[in-house]
Amino acid sequence: MFRAGLRTPTAGWCRGWTQANLIAVPSDLAYDMLLYAQRNPKACPLLDVGDTGSVSTPLMSGDLRTDVPAYRVFENGELIDEPDDVCAAWRDDLVAFLIGCSFTFEAALLDAGLPVRHLEQGVNVPMYVTSVPSRPAGRLAGPLVVSMRPFRAKDVAKAVAVTSRYPAVHGAPVHVGDPEAIGIMTLGRPDHGDAVEVRADEVPVFWACGVTPQAAVVASRPPFAIGHAPGHMVVTDARDTDYVVPLT
């Protein structure tokens, strides 16, 4: 359906199948990106890395140029296009990185009786560019990006516990409450995705987000990069259960 042109956020889609963030950079920047991911494991848990020029990976047997609902194309850190496919923009020297996505643990949150607001509202998850720097690697540096889900104060500990078991897909939150402490002045105006309701008895809980490498691209201005449109993820052939630490 995505290949045929459907453009939609993928939260809640294909339950049980692992979704991933995409960042593809020219091979001469690939070491820096691989190191950036290693140095920022909460934001950039790597699920798979393609060979140079390859449009598929072991975890994603389709075509990375067409099978994502929407893309972002960057030149010198500027967003120049948000196409439905990147057949025209793709280059033979690109290395594709697939990075874990917090959508994986949302099913576990639901299973634990914790409603996920953006799923209830049928919108994209809200994401924010924070004032927290990521750890630089080579030519790449930039701010941490987070996703936010509100929970009642009594449910925060359970949300922490459930997501802690998924270190390969961002794991435990990086910040609970106090949005201004990480530079988020207005919860109602996310930098990516959609605003969601945060009720009076709820605390905003923030998880590191796989859009962080795109923020590094914007901040560091490499000549070229392709990412997914935030919230419009790569649906992989992996299962969410592959990434949970068993509670034994």
Place this chain on the structure above:
Amino acid sequence: MFRAGLRTPTAGWCRGWTQANLIAVPSDLAYDMLLYAQRNPKACPLLDVGDTGSVSTPLMSGDLRTDVPAYRVFENGELIDEPDDVCAAWRDDLVAFLIGCSFTFEAALLDAGLPVRHLEQGVNVPMYVTSVPSRPAGRLAGPLVVSMRPFRAKDVAKAVAVTSRYPAVHGAPVHVGDPEAIGIMTLGRPDHGDAVEVRADEVPVFWACGVTPQAAVVASRPPFAIGHAPGHMVVTDARDTDYVVPLT
């Protein structure tokens, strides 16, 4: 003490402080090694990667050329030296990789009432080069190396559970029982480290081992590499508790 020349396996040393495997390769092989680690996360959980030429990293503030009890120096895949320091062999183009070590979870095994045989016997952990291939990356390929600890059949599940909580330091076993299935014909003759007693009521349990990149060096024959001597680890400034998934 290591800097002054002490040469000893480090199992049981500096309890609570994280030990690590070392592999250092020339910068033109660093991408392949980083990718090899990403593609073999059970064997090569990366804790830290140094900048090119740097002899320390954020997790290891000492000097990687002197502060490891013993080293292995490889040229074209041949082990050419096992010195106490590598001040003479070190090169300015080397990139150092620190990889998690199963010694981290041994304290947790002990805390769970599970004795660890090589600690009881005061010897190095036995390690075996298996017939299981690792996943290649660029110019690097080779067999999986494993460490072995024997447990009573009734304790195997607990050993699995305890170590599952440490995915950053090899995590759960890769193989339980049946050594011949992974090409280990004689438990009493490990490829690295020391043989330990395996009693009649015990099952050998195998964990992926951070010596695996050295086996890739031997198999793939890059021009140059430096590793630690197996079992003679880098003692880092990190805490073992940094790498456990909380049981909440």
